[in-house]
Amino acid sequence: MATAPERIRRLLADQLADCCDADVERRIDDLQDLAVDAFDDDPARPAFAALGNETRYRLARALVAAEEELCVCELELFVDVSESAVSHALSDLVAADLATRRKDGNWRYYAATPLAESLLETADRAVGDE
Amino acid sequence: MATAPERIRRLLADQLADCCDADVERRIDDLQDLAVDAFDDDPARPAFAALGNETRYRLARALVAAEEELCVCELELFVDVSESAVSHALSDLVAADLATRRKDGNWRYYAATPLAESLLETADRAVGDE
DNA sequence: AATCTATCTTAGCTAGCGTTCAGATAAACT
DNA sequence: AGTTTATCTGAACGCTAGCTAAGATAGATT
Numbered sequence A, B: 001m002a003t004a005p006e007r008i009r010r011l012l013a014d015q016l017a018d019c020c021d022a023d024v025e026r027r028i029d030d031l032q033d034l035a036v037d038a039f040d041d042d043p044a045r046p047a048f049a050a051l052g053n054e055t056r057y058r059l060a061r062a063l064v065a066a067e068e069e070l071c072v073c074e075l076e077l078f079v080d081v082s083e084s085a086v087s088h089a090l091s092d093l094v095a096a097d098l099a100t101r102r103k104d105g106n107w108r109y110y111a112a113t114p115l116a117e118s119l120l121e122t123a124d125r126a127v128g129d130e
Numbered sequence C: 001a002a003t004c005t006a007t008c009t010t011a012g013c014t015a016g017c018g019t020t021c022a023g024a025t026a027a028a029c030t
Numbered sequence D: 001a002g003t004t005t006a007t008c009t010g011a012a013c014g015c016t017a018g019c020t021a022a023g024a025t026a027g028a029t030t
Helices: A004-015 A021-039 A045-051 A054-066 A072-078 A083-095 A114-128 B004-015 B021-039 B045-051 B054-066 B072-078 B083-095 B114-128
Strands: A099-104 A107-112 B099-104 B107-112
Touching: A004 A021, A004 B072, A021 B054, A021 B072, A045 A054, A045 A083, A045 A114, A045 B045, A045 B054, A045 B114, A054 A072, A054 A083, A054 A099, A054 A107, A054 A114, A054 B021, A054 B045, A072 A083, A072 A107, A072 B004, A072 B021, A083 A099, A083 A107, A114 B045, A114 B114, B004 B021, B045 B054, B045 B083, B045 B114, B054 B072, B054 B083, B054 B099, B054 B107, B054 B114, B072 B083, B072 B107, B083 B099, B083 B107
Parallel strands: none
Antiparallel strands: A099 A107, B099 B107
């Protein structure tokens, strides 16, 4: 199997009327630049990594839907895992800047951040009209 | 350890001046309703599940950043996995409605969907101002 | 201070995800 | 038709993410 750059050369040969080494290099450089733009220390990645897991996703959903802070014991109702797993998941959400935590005595209140709200609401909107 | 509903009762007793069984039941019902709203066949979930994986995330990023369709051999430059893994990942993105696929001879062109665009752009915006 | 409470943390196990390999497919060219 | 090309598909395997269990923590209550 040909390597990716080799196939890109053939692709360009197909697309352009005629194509020289410089064209191939330029195209690869362009893609390289794209990669830098797209990935260089991407701060949004942790949020998506967190929401990829169903437990964390459901908890984030609950917090956004509630439109108010919820206590851990309330959040447990939304998922079917151990209390320990809920605690783990909530810590992950906070680490990903998808939730905030507030202490009040023995209770811990979690709330959705603007990041969580905008991501889930955008998803709902975008999925709605297709 | 007390069960979640038991703790919710104590939580309400803390929050409300005084609290009866009806209050606890109402609160739990409210949360139940929230759960239905939030999860009943949530169509946005597959998109987040797909973007949770780094390979798929990077490919989606590349497609959004490119603002044009890209060929598989071009997309391979963005990730460090086998050509087969790229193909698997792209299929997953299409299944999650994050990308579209177009055939042209032996080449396959993928492009970001509005869902992918809006999710990643929203994330960038929300992460930007915090 | 001793106990109870809600939640967190650490450690270890396991299921499942994401990878690779091998072979399949379909389009184009000879 | 046979070959080459780009990509896809299915199966199998290894590793890690996410789970549970047990104990730790810190605030409240007695």
